[in-house]
Amino acid sequence: MKIVSTNLGGRKKIDWKGKSITTGIFKFSVDQPIFLDTKDVREDVICDREHHGGIDQAVYGYSLKHYDYWKELYPDLDWQYGMFGENLTIDDLDETKIHVGDTFQVGEVVLEVTKPRQPCMKLGVRFNDMKIVKQFWQQDFPGIYFKVLQTGFVKSGDEFNQIKSCSENLTIAEVYAAKKIEKGIK
Known part of the structure; x- marks a missing residue:
């Protein structure tokens, strides 16, 4: 696996069906x-720090595949990297083969797999x-949240x-399947 794009987003205010929404889901590829x-x-x-960021959701990765x-x-x-709000677009991230707790060295960083992403309405805003x-x-294929064990x-x-x-x-796929059952999603 390797990073194909690093993505950052700014604060964006959207008028969604008459309601003002502030989001950071609009992420775009950066060169640095x-x-x-x-x-x-x-x-x-x-x-939304209640649902995003924090120790167990510091970084979100999604597969290019x-x-x-x-x-x-x-x-x-208008397809571009970062469409799913991911910080890292990764060439071949396979949720069926990556386990909670798996740890990776990437660049200067050590990342630990924590959980799958659960979609929220802001993904709908991003996709309109x-x-x-x-x-x-x-x-x-929900993508993966990582904990940062070594910053960099x-x-x-x-x-x-x-x-x-x-x-x-x-x-991660098994955790996601269990979450779907818990929420009654078919």
């Missing part, structure tokens, strides 16, 4: 390395279509080197 800190990514705006599926459903969007939230739940810079091209395997733990 980004600093992964213990609770968030430096220079990346998080507007998953983009192909979504592009078929949303062919008219709330159907994406339900569709996202119905798939098995990462950049496009940096490889993920696994330094700890926790195959005795659930995979």
Whole structure:
């Protein structure tokens, strides 16, 4: 696995169906390395700290391979890296093979896998279509949140080197499937 894009977003105010919403989900690829800190990514705006950021959700990664599926459903969007609000677009992130607790060295950083992303309405705002939230739940590729064990810079091209395997733990896909059952999502 390697990083194909590092993505940052600013604070953006959107008028959504007559309601003002402030979000940081509009992330875009940047050319410079980004600093992964213990609770968030430096220079990346998080507007809802209750549900985003923090120790167990400091960094969000999403697979470039998953983009192909979504592009078929949303062919008219202006597709670019960061569409899912991810900080790291990773070439081949496979939620069925990565376990909670797996640890990776990438760039100067050590990342630990914590949990899958649960979609919220802001993903619908980003796609300008709330159907994406339900569709996202119905798939098995939610992306991965990471805890930062060692802070530092990462950049496009940096490889993920696994330094700890926790195959005795659930995979991210299994955790996501359990969360869907808990929420009654089919």
